[in-house]
Amino acid sequence: MNGPTKERRLSSRSNSGEAEDKVGATDLGRRKRNASVSEPISVIRTSKRTIYTAGRPPWYNESGEMKEAFIIGLSGGSASGKTTVAEKIIQALDFPWVVLLSMDSFYKVLTHEQHETAERNEYNFDHVDAFDFDLCCETLRKLKQGRSVEIPMYDFTTHSRKKQTKQLYGANVVIFEGIMSFVRPELRELMDMKVFVDADSDERLARRLRRDITLRGRNLQGVLHQYNKFVKPAFEQFIEPTLQYADIVVPRGGSNEVAIDLIAQHVHTQLETVKKSLRKHNLAIAHTGQPLPSTLHVLESSKQVQGIHTILRNRDTNRDDFVFYSKRLLRLLFEFALSLLPHQTHIVETPQSTKYEGRKFSGTGLCGMSILRAGETMEPALFSVTKDIRLGKILIQTNARTEEPELHYIRVPRKISEDHVILMDATVATGAAAMMAIRVLLDHDVKEENILLVSLLMAETGVHSVAYAFPKVQIVTTAVDTHLNEHYHIIPGFGNFGDRYFGTE
Amino acid sequence: NNYVTAMDEAATSENYEDDDIFAEETRAQLKLIKVNDQVRRLQTIIRDRNTSRSEFVFSSDRLIRLVIEEGLNLLPYKPHTVTTPSNTEYNGIKFDRGNCGVSIIRSDTQGEAMEQGLRDSCRSIRIGKILIQTDDESNQAKVFYAKLPKDIAQRNVLLMYPILSSGNTAVKAIEVLEEHGVSDKRIILLTLFTTPDGADTVLLKYPRIRMLSTEVDGVVPNHFVQKYFGTD
Numbered sequence: 102m103n104g105p106t107k108e109r110r111l112s113s114r115s116n117s118g119e120a121e122d123k124v125g126a127t128d129l130g131r132r133k134r135n136a137s138v139s140e141p142i143s144v145i146r147t148s149k150r151t152i153y154t155a156g157r158p159p160w161y162n163e164s165g166e167m168k169e170a171f172i173i174g175l176s177g178g179s180a181s182g183k184t185t186v187a188e189k190i191i192q193a194l195d196f197p198w199v200v201l202l203s204m205d206s207f208y209k210v211l212t213h214e215q216h217e218t219a220e221r222n223e224y225n226f227d228h229v230d231a232f233d234f235d236l237c238c239e240t241l242r243k244l245k246q247g248r249s250v251e252i253p254m255y256d257f258t259t260h261s262r263k264k265q266t267k268q269l270y271g272a273n274v275v276i277f278e279g280i281m282s283f284v285r286p287e288l289r290e291l292m293d294m295k296v297f298v299d300a301d302s303d304e305r306l307a308r309r310l311r312r313d314i315t316l317r318g319r320n321l322q323g324v325l326h327q328y329n330k331f332v333k334p335a336f337e338q339f340i341e342p343t344l345q346y347a348d349i350v351v352p353r354g355g356s357n358e359v360a361i362d363l364i365a366q367h368v369h370t371q372l373e374t375v376k377k378s379l380r381k382h383n384l385a386i387a388h389t390g391q392p393l394p395s396t397l398h399v400l401e402s403s404k405q406v407q408g409i410h411t412i413l414r415n416r417d418t419n420r421d422d423f424v425f426y427s428k429r430l431l432r433l434l435f436e437f438a439l440s441l442l443p444h445q446t447h448i449v450e451t452p453q454s455t456k457y458e459g460r461k462f463s464g465t466g467l468c469g470m471s472i473l474r475a476g477e478t479m480e481p482a483l484f485s486v487t488k489d490i491r492l493g494k495i496l497i498q499t500n501a502r503t504e505e506p507e508l509h510y511i512r513v514p515r516k517i518s519e520d521h522v523i524l525m526d527a528t529v530a531t532g533a534a535a536m537m538a539i540r541v542l543l544d545h546d547v548k549e550e551n552i553l554l555v556s557l558l559m560a561e562t563g564v565h566s567v568a569y570a571f572p573k574v575q576i577v578t579t580a581v582d583t584h585l586n587e588h589y590h591i592i593p594g595f596g597n598f599g600d601r602y603f604g605t606e
Numbered sequence: 607n608n609y610v611t612a613m614d615e616a617a618t619s620e621n622y623e624d625d626d627i628f629a630e631e632t633r634a635q636l637k638l639i640k641v642n643d644q645v646r647r648l649q650t651i652i653r654d655r656n657t658s659r660s661e662f663v664f665s666s667d668r669l670i671r672l673v674i675e676e677g678l679n680l681l682p683y684k685p686h687t688v689t690t691p692s693n694t695e696y697n698g699i700k701f702d703r704g705n706c707g708v709s710i711i712r713s714d715t716q717g718e719a720m721e722q723g724l725r726d727s728c729r730s731i732r733i734g735k736i737l738i739q740t741d742d743e744s745n746q747a748k749v750f751y752a753k754l755p756k757d758i759a760q761r762n763v764l765l766m767y768p769i770l771s772s773g774n775t776a777v778k779a780i781e782v783l784e785e786h787g788v789s790d791k792r793i794i795l796l797t798l799f800t801t802p803d804g805a806d807t808v809l810l811k812y813p814r815i816r817m818l819s820t821e822v823d824g825v826v827p828n829h830f831v832q833k834y835f836g837t838d
Binding site: 401403404405407408410411414415416417425429432433436439440442444447449450451452453455457459460461462485486488586590591592593594595596597601 | 672694825
């Protein structure tokens with residue numbers, strides 16, 4: 102027979118939307134216990150991916166430094182209405198890229214004996230020792246720093262973590278909820294705001310009885326046994342004393358509209374004050390007249406390269422030729438980019454029975470990452486010079502109103518932290534999109550010196566902006582043009598690469 | 607002089623370790639592509655006896671493409687100014703028409719491995735073939751078949767032969783081209799690997815030919831074409 106504690110968690114686990122492998126979206130109509138990201142108002146969803154039409158504006162300044170995520174800690178006794186409050190806060194915030202993280206994900210992996218105890222309904226899940234606070238703290242700290250995290254998925258049938266994890270990235274606001282979330286000082290220090298959901302203990306018991314008996318078909322005796330043995334002592338021993346750390350106490354839980362409005366207003370105010378605008382204009386004027394950085398590598402301008410450039414830049418070139426010659430140039434560009442990777446001596450034996458002192462790539466792995474849409478045009482050329490390369494994608498679009506780049510969609514290959522990454526965009530004008538993509542890679546623990554930004558054509562401004570913010574990123578291109586016009590187009594340039602390539606001009 | 611600087615740099619650096627490996631005249635005509643870490647890596651994969659065939663073909667095609675692209679740099683061009691989509695003038699160049707490729711086939715050892723690389727770079731270029739075989743009785747290289755563009759005498763010729771060992775076959779092929787009225791100064795010989803003796807044999811006889819390779823070494827990967835076409 103399953104114990105009440107376990108059943109409660111089983112049901113919450115099955116609610117927790119496992120289908121979302123990346124930046125997931127909360128279905129506000131359902132109960133969420135693991136981790137999820139709030140759903141923006143405008144969202145296009147296909148079976149495989151979610152595209153946000155409300156993108157994420159820059160979360161870093163022109164030096165590439167981070168703005169920290171705003172963390173709301175949410176605590177309160179069992180069945181006090183924490184989840185309802187969290188969902189109401191998300192609704193009231195009306196803000197994209199909000200992450201809801203539950204402490205339930207951080208239950209400890211049980212030993213065989215503990216597992217059997219739990220099977221008998223005698224293991225205390227309402228105790229501080231039941232949680233892996235170290236992992237919890239590390240995860241929350243990384244989220245605060247804006248980095249990508251792997252959230253464990255706890256399996257309540259085996260009391261261990263599942264093999265797969267849930268990747269969370271791109272939170273501007275994190276709501277962290279759990280009965281024990283204020284217990285540890287190191288967790289409290291990470292929180293920008295601490296909310297304690299207070300409900301009368303009779304009411305909590307009543308709610309628990311109703312939930313467990315009518316919804317989960319358990320008997321009164323079992324629920325009361327568990328309540329008296331674990332839930333009530335836990336509240337008195339661990340949870341209630343942490344009420345003193347709260348900035349705000351919300352009585353009556355989710356039905357307290359006034360409290361939720363106040364919280365949302367406060368978060369908005371806080372976010373406004375730290376917001377830094379990354380206008381293209383600021384980027385463009387900062388570095389004029391400076392010498393080009395040493396991390397810039399320009400493909401040797403051979404006669405063929407000059408000839409291909411002449412064809413690409415000619416406005417009368419038809420699309421057939423434009424596609425053909427850009428592919429040819431891209432292949433040369435990628436061969437050049439690959440030669441910039443670290444290599445080591447590699448001695449092989451030849452069929453002629455001699456030793457040959459050669460070279461081989463000395464890095465751990467190689468990944469590609471294209472910035473959609475124009476960066477996608479570079480993928481075939483990359484495939485033609487690398488075998489079996491793993492490829493990620495990132496969609497960044499410029500908000501027509503604010504002229505800021507906005508992150509809309511990402512898919513990053515797993516375990517890329519040790520890899521070299523070839524980041525591709527057809528052109529780099531201001532550098533704003535490239536900077537956002539680099540920031541995303543750094544947030545996924547890729548080393549700055551392992552990133553190669555590869556582009557067919559760049560403007561000096563863009564080169565300077567990227568190199569200033571990320572001095573270790575290698576910048577690789579076939580030509581650097583000197584000017585940007587008032588629309589931030591490269592002059593002389595070759596027009597909008599994506600439009601000419603795809604025929605959407 | 608149409609040679610690009612990078613090749614000259616390469617020619618004077620690590621690739622010619624021994625100054626005496628071939629005649630002085632040869633040095634002036636033979637150019638190597640710039641050997642960076644990736645080029646060296648490709649050479650290593652081709653050299654390695656343990657390389658799988660698919661890896662071998664993939665790496666060979668990459669190296670071939672680099673040689674072809676470098677060879678195309680030697681073709682004549684003129685200045686050409688165009689207008690960009692942003693209404694700005696761009697001063698570029700335009701390559702002349704009137705080029706062709708010719709691949710040398712030896713039915714026993716070498717095939718047309720480099721043709722596709724040229725076709726991928728120049729979509730509609732004309733490509734001729736010369737089939738040469740060693741005569742069993744005389745042990746001499748003998749021309750069995752040649753199919754060339756009619757107006758080849760007016761064209762620049764990219765002559766493709768992946769592995770140059772003795773140089774006798776290449777000399778034979780150039781004789782065929784001369785018979786068709788091609789001047790040796792219009793011939794660019796593209797190879798992947800060459801021996802110093804083979805380069806001497808060709809270039810001392812034809813001092814106006816330009817030759818391009820990636821490596822000069824006494825030992826060349828003679829298994830190249832068999833492994834490339836899977837006939838080993």
